[in-house]
Amino acid sequence: MTILCRYAQGDKARFDFRISDGMGNLVEPDWDDPNLRVEIFDSAGTLRATATKNGSPSLAASADSHGKFLYTEEIGLNDFSLGVAAAKIYCRVSAAEVLPYPTVLEAFEVVAGTGSEPSYTTVDRVRSELPPDLPSQLNDAAIERYIQDAGRRIDAFLYGYYQVPLPGIEENPKTPALIERLARKLAVADCLVFLGIVNQSELKSSIEEQALQELDRLRKGELRLLGCNPPVSVYQGEIFQGESGQTDLLE
Numbered sequence: 576m577t578i579l580c581r582y583a584q585g586d587k588a589r590f591d592f593r594i595s596d597g598m599g600n601l602v603e604p605d606w607d608d609p610n611l612r613v614e615i616f617d618s619a620g621t622l623r624a625t626a627t628k629n630g631s632p633s634l635a636a637s638a639d640s641h642g643k644f645l646y647t648e649e650i651g652l653n654d655f656s657l658g659v660a661a662a663k664i665y666c667r668v669s670a671a672e673v674l675p676y677p678t679v680l681e682a683f684e685v686v687a688g689t690g691s692e693p694s695y696t697t698v699d700r701v702r703s704e705l706p707p708d709l710p711s712q713l714n715d716a717a718i719e720r721y722i723q724d725a726g727r728r729i730d731a732f733l734y735g736y737y738q739v740p741l742p743g744i745e746e747n748p749k750t751p752a753l754i755e756r757l758a759r760k761l762a763v764a765d766c767l768v769f770l771g772i773v774n775q776s777e778l779k780s781s782i783e784e785q786a787l788q789e790l791d792r793l794r795k796g797e798l799r800l801l802g803c804n805p806p807v808s809v810y811q812g813e814i815f816q817g818e819s820g821q822t823d824l825l826e
Contacts, residue, residue: 579659580683582652582731589648589732590615590626590662590682593641594673601642604666604673612665613647615682618658624650639795655685693743694719695726695750695758704763706770713769718762725761729754732790737803751800753789760786 582588590613594602604611606628613634615624626634626647634647662682666673698718702709730739744750750758764783792798 579681580731580734581686582683582734583727584655584657584685584687585653586727586731587648588650588652588660588683588685589646590650591644591646592662592664592680593644594666594668596668601644602668603636603643604645604668605670608667610665611667613645614663614665614677615647615650616661616663617655617685618660619656621656623655623660626650652685657685657687659684692723692726692730693740693746693750694722695729695741696722696744696755696762698722700755700759701762701766704759705766709770713766717769718766721762721765722758724765725758728761729758729790732787733793736794737800741800741803748802751803753793753798753800757786757789 580589594604596602611628611634612630613626614622615626617623624632624647626632628634632647632649634645636643636645638644660682662680663677664673664680665677698715701718701722705713726740730741733739733741741754742748742750744755749755760782764786767782789798793800
């Protein structure tokens, strides 16, 4: 089953795919191929990002319980039109083009934020991890916006693995403790960027990175949320390598 991930406009997206040799083996592309790339187009057909081995966003390989897959992430969606984005994949395996060349797959869907997302933590909990005597600009409303941003980021990260949005902090049952902590850390990280005037921004990378690492473990199934739907297969498409003239099956 192919799952099309959904991301809010302004968030950052991820796209995964696999390459099959048609004989049940999942393979990696020729990493020394100078034309190896994944181009991401928005729903209007405008090229918005190109992922390469050493570029930004980058193209990399990993593996899960199903086998090897390729992925690109941190795709900024600020300029994307709403709707389904497409990926054009240019790759070769053992010098042979993976057909069709390029292969075009649906990548993910870009949606507008609804404004009604649940909060996964509270302003008071975020404030408890910030320095005292905050400037007036970092008021409760500003912190709440950072909490909402953190929630949307978590939902986009876990979409297709868990039923999102998850319960809010004021609901019963409420937000799972792990998600509350991760939302709090991500909101704190954004607040510290705002507080760069007091030299706190250098803490952002480590706080944010720790939260994202735990989210990645949730996505891989290394961590589980009790009482929530378990993760499912993550990849968005599978390319079957074939000889020229052969009909290729895409999922």
